[in-house]
Amino acid sequence: MNLDQFTREEGQLARRYEYDDATVMAVDFGTEATEASVDVVDDTVIIVIADDQYEIDLPDSVEDAHTFIKNGVLTVELEDER
Template identity: 40%
Template sequence: MSMQQFAGGNERFIRRYEYDDSWVIAADVGLDEDDIDVDIVGSTAIIVADTGERVTETEFELPSAGDASIDIHNGVLTITIQK
């Protein structure tokens, strides 16, 4: 397993883990599942967050295109991409 960690301007962390059969992206979004929409288009993740006061959209490139699963639990967004 290898890991990379990034911090955005607001100090929310994104971690990327590489396993033999998958990539896992974990991001501290601090939102409930009802407040966030995630779409995967090719190798791009598009995240739209609606807090009721403000709507923000963020895009970032995934390590590869492939079958992806998305989970949000306790404010942590996890995207798993099969290699």
């Protein structure tokens, strides 16, 4: 699922920031998600919050992705191919 579909279906607040050599996505899961986990498997970001799992597909042009979640806000930093 891409970020637009994810935010529409789940009602999450999300932002996407475009830079010259990278893209940053931020998704606010709310304060209940403070004990969430996040991982990148192949081209998919997987977020687990309690018994729920969410997946965000990464664009094909991404060479490297860094993820972290703090205070219920997921941040995905994507480095584009050069």
